Each structure stands twice: as structure tokens, then as C-alpha cells.
Amino acid sequence: MGPTQSTFRHIASTKIKQIMTTNTHRPLHKRYQYNINQIKGILQRNNLTIAKADKNKTIVVIDKETLEQKIMTFIQDNQITRLNKDPTDYFQKQIQQALQKCNTLIEKTKHKYVMNIKPTAPYLNAYVKTSKQDKPIRPVVNNIRAPSYKIAKLLNKKFQSLTNLPNTYTTKNSQVVAQELHNIQTDGNYKLITLDIKDLYVNLPIQSIIRTTRFWLNKENHDKIITEQILYILEIILEQNYFQYNHQYYQPNKGIAMGSHIASTLAEIYVQYLEEIYIKHWMESREIIMYKRYIDEILIIYDQNKRDETTIHNTINNIDENLEFKMTTE
Secondary structure (H helix, E strand, O other): OOOOHHHHHHHHHHHHHHHHHOOOOOOHHHHHHHHHHHHHHHHHHOOEEEEEEOOOOOEEEEEHHHHHHHHHHHHHHOOOEEEOOOOHHHHHHHHHHHHHHOOOOOOHHHHHHHOOOOOOOOEEEEEEOOOOOOOOEEEEEEOOOOOOHHHHHHHHHHHHHHOOOOOOOEOOOHHHHHHHHHHOOOOOOEEEEEEEEOOHHHHOOHHHHHHHHHHHHHHOOOOHHHHHHHHHHHHHHHHOOOEEEOOEEEEOOOOOOOOOOOHHHHHHHHHHHHHHHHHHHHHHOOOEEEEEEEOOEEEEEEEOOOOOHHHHHHHHHOOOOOOOEEEEEO
């Protein structure tokens, strides 16, 4: 039998370490360039590439074909459509037309500041989830040159001032959660589970995002013209969720583009709407003692005399057909 891919990766990794610890006689700037060139050669000869790890600052050395297969699996699993041509020019015209119709929201004098000059289709980058089984990817799209990039940035600032999300069940970091856990009066009947929302951004439904955004804007009693123009531009931004990979163009039929300025805000607008309807009832009935969410990760403490973990998992998975929650038990 020939050497396996893991053997190649181990050999390459060993050689890279050797390079980084030798050639110390060279000037520092020449040593860096020499090391980079040598590492590039090792990766190329062994058909390896470098990817970023998700949620930490490390890098992953991975077989090129393996990474490509993970990306194609993500595209297929999420039923992402391959386009026949680059839609960038068409999307740019959409933004121009939207600005002409939304002068109340964005003054004419500011139009040039929210238009990307010579836009290009955004690239898909894959971050490897090293802590997860089978090491799936987290897709991140670089939207800096996309037609909607600047207007999405502006709209995100508008949302910050025009919506007042309650943040009833969200948390800023693990330290805050630890303090709240410390203050809970524990009971022998209490149990803990954690839930992870699978691919949150790519599974959010466009029309439901628009509907829930309207709900939060209407709660603040804003001018109707402003509200309608925000929703009009928002729908165009959401429809311009696309990317290129390996010289092919793709467009999801739902979800928010990862990497967009507006992505995290819209995710909160949508998920907090669901929480205010469903989680609030559970908390009031004391079936759930504690519910805290940080982006797509949820911690729940519940009374097992009133609910069991399977029922909680099944119930929360039935809240929205677009969202899938994966459970880890205590």
C-alpha cells in the first residue's frame, strides 16, 4: 500500500517545522521570504493547501481535494444553485435603481458613497471547524467588492438606530453566563443541555427576515415611507446573496451572505422574534429555568419534572422549518 493522505500531511508538517527552525544565518527579511517559498513548494508538491480554522487564530494544512469536497458538499447540502453567468452587472443596476427610488432614506448627494465602483463577484472562503466531527466548513464570503457591500453597511447602521431589539435571551460572552449560572438556586431536578443552530446564516428565509424586520420597525412607529424604503433595499440586498468558487458562480435560494455587514444584525432580528414568541412561554411556565444564546449557540437549564430533553429538542426543532438545532446533553 502507498502512503496515505495523513502520512503526506505529517511529512509536509515535519518539513515545514524544519524550515522554520533553520536558515537562521540569513537576514530576517530574506529568511521570511525563503521560508514562505519553501513552504509553498512543499504544499504544492504534496497537493496540500492552507485554510483558516473556525473560531480561533490557527491555520489548517489540508489536502486540496478534501477541502474542495467539503465545499462542494456544503453547496449540494444547501441546494445552492449554480448560475450560467456572472450576475454582478445586473445586481449593480439593481442597486442604482433602488437608490433612485429611496431618496427619503438616502439623499442623492450620498449615492456615490454607497455604490461600489467596478464591483466583482465575491469569493467563497472556507473555514474549517476543527472542533467538530468530520471537520465541516464554515463558509465565509468576502463581500468587499460586491455591488451591495456599501449599501448593506449603511443599512446596518440604520438598523442600529431604528430598531430596539430586547436582547432578552442573548449574552455577550461566557463570563456573563458563568456569573448568571453562579446566581441560580440549583435544584436536584435541574438539568443542562446545549444546542447549536446548524448553518444559521445560510438557512434564514428571505421573506421571513423581511417580515420580522417589518415587525421590529413598526414597534418603533417610524415614518412609513422610511420603513418601506428600508424593506425595499433590504430585499434587494438579500437577493444579491451570491459568490464565486473555482470560476463558477453560485446563488443560495435562502439565507444571508456570510461576511456581509448586515448578516449578524438580520440573524438577531429573526431569531429574537422567534424567542420572544416561543421561549418566553417556556420561561413563564418554569419548564425552562434558563435560556441563553450567543449567536448560534444556546445553553438551556430545565426542570426534568416538567420537561425532558428529547421533548425540548423536538419542540425547538419544530419552531421553524428552516432552522435545525443540534443537541448536546449534560
